[in-house]
Amino acid sequence: MQRKFQAIYDVIAREIQAAKMEAGQLLPSENELSERFETSRETVRKALQLLSQNGYIQKLQGKGSVVLEQNKLPLPVSGLTSFKELARSMSQTVETQVLALKHKLADEYMQEVLQCEKDTPVWELHRLRKLDGEAVIYDKDLLLAACAPALTEAIARDSIYDYLEQEVGLSISYARKEVVVEEAEATDTEVMDMGGYQQLVVVRSAVYLEDTTLFQFTESKHRPDKFRFVEFARRTK
């Protein structure tokens, strides 16, 4: 048996997104749902917990599960959404330009950020993201070559995550991110359309696989006026 609670989550999440369930309404009770999906109450509860975590519902003891209003502008930098998904909901025309894709051996900087041995084979990937013709995002990736043997420019232009998860069979699991504002460097201003700005929003992230190996380090620089980060956060008591 594989993930009945996941299937229930998908069904209800889809219904909420399709606005079949209006915001403010109560979901059917856990007992009713367990009958409808022909499963136990605990399995339904697992699905509801996921929905709650992702901001679809709010559970109220004694009352039920309230459907929350969905963000009109779902701009997800949160979670681990990739640029491909991000771009889709953001802009009219999107273009990715691969500036560099090189196989290298880890120098000191790469060693540190990827926490690997010296001379470990890595991919160095530089990409320029154009929204509506303007080069406003500059991504620099470092990836463990061992995890991504046959990386090509075509893949880098499309989606690395799709390739890794579907072709290579890797499971990306979690990431640590940092968002800061920094002065633009000469190399940035050479390739980006700066639009008069001197600073850039820099998102640095370390991405880990299921087995906790750090396999990717990304530095993503955004022109300030094109940067937006939205988040749904639950209070941890």
Next chain:
Amino acid sequence: MQRKFQAIYDVIAREIQAAKMEAGQLLPSENELSERFETSRETVRKALQLLSQNGYIQKLQGKGSVVLEQNKLPLPVSGLTSFKELARSMSQTVETQVLALKHKLADEYMQEVLQCEKDTPVWELHRLRKLDGEAVIYDKDLLLAACAPALTEAIARDSIYDYLEQEVGLSISYARKEVVVEEAEATDTEVMDMGGYQQLVVVRSAVYLEDTTLFQFTESKHRPDKFRFVEFARRTK
């Protein structure tokens, strides 16, 4: 019985933070833990799930739960951490100056951001945050007065959340946040030490109670060089 799994979570989280458990090590198995804490395996699993969500451990089917490396610099804007907690780990000297605390009736702008009726009583609160003597954060809060009857300057200087949760008995539950970079306005440059910057990082957040009522809207403006946002994010498949 109240939250045995929470107690187990607290114990293990504390152990990891105190570095009694080293990063990379395996936790005792779920069966061992359930014996140690004299409880069932399911209860242990709930505690481990929380630990996993919050970035303390990574679960590996067939192997066990690996302790993850804790962030050396745990700068939490993520979640719903309040400024008071944030400041503690960030800077040497921290000072909050209350610029304004007024009881008002909702105008059109307040109506919209708080999603309330016209003329609903609200608190308008302006605070200036000084780190090491520099005024680098400017917070503007709007709160439903019905939820915070006796707000005072002293409370605003200390912690509103402590007051609301401990005195009034409210339960803050979740929030939607947005982070963008905007041009500083005249009112900003008047009160803040801009340090030559023209832009500000603006964090807007809508905070909700357990019963899903929106009760607070905050606009927090940060001088770019003093802003940092870190996050632990799990991939949702």
Next chain:
DNA sequence: AAGCATAACTTGTATATACAAGTTATGCAA
């Protein structure tokens, strides 16, 4: 010695039961 099946672990999922705790509507009593 090398390779492979297997046993003995680990976590993941699904089920059933019991009771606690919070909400709401019912209906009786004053």
Next chain:
DNA sequence: TTGCATAACTTGTATATACAAGTTATGCTT
């Protein structure tokens, strides 16, 4: 009519059991 106890719902927590699925070490077979 008003007020209050209560019954009938809701979700929250804890327990026990069973089996699936992944990992690792053991030991036998070749």
